[in-house]
Amino acid sequence: MTRELSPCGTPAAYSRHLSAGEEPCEACRAANTHRVAQQRAKAVQDDVERLERGRRLGREPERGLLGELRRLQGIVTAALEVAKPNEVAALVKQAAALAEQIEQEDRKREDEDDPLAQFLHGPPTIVPIQRKEERHG
Incomplete structure (x- = not known):
């Protein structure tokens, strides 16, 4: 039984392209760029919240x-x-x-x-x- 592959335009398909040694298609590149931007924004927001919590404690x-x-x-x-x-x-x-x-x-x-x-x-x-x-x- 085989798993169903994620369609192009998703971060999983972007990784699949890279694993296969292929150049990712435009839709997959856009999906990965969006995923990375979301992760960075969340990391920055988490850092800001931690610093604010520290300031409140201090x-x-x-x-x-x-x-x-x-x-x-x-x-x-x-x-x-x-x-x-x-x-x-x-x-x-x-x-x-x-x-x-x-x-x-x-x-x-x-x-x-x-x-x-x-x-x-x-x-x-x-x-x-x-x-x-x-x-x-």
């Missing part, structure tokens, strides 16, 4: 170092999604370094908001001791 209302670190983390995350295999290791290393810096900055920020942490980690506070007669006037 955009924080925070200012300063922590906000910048999170913005960079979003960019690295988006880059990882479209990276070539030989680029992945370096990007993973950058992502890990950024995650570590963000964790350190988060800890600092928590300490700033936590009075107990400020007491334990902050500079010593010297409170003068008052004698009984000084307290009662």
Whole structure:
């Protein structure tokens, strides 16, 4: 039992022409050109969506170092999604370094908001001791 061949004017027929060592007909060339253009347009659109998703992840209302670190983390995350295999290791290393810096900055920020942490980690506070007669006037 033989398979039915795709008619000319399709990407499959274009490939068949090439496999047979033939020059593809005009209809097959047009079909293949259209297929390639669609694939490229979809790849570009996918890249744009990944980058936008990374930018959204990286955009924080925070200012300063922590906000910048999170913005960079979003960019690295988006880059990882479209990276070539030989680029992945370096990007993973950058992502890990950024995650570590963000964790350190988060800890600092928590300490700033936590009075107990400020007491334990902050500079010593010297409170003068008052004698009984000084307290009662």
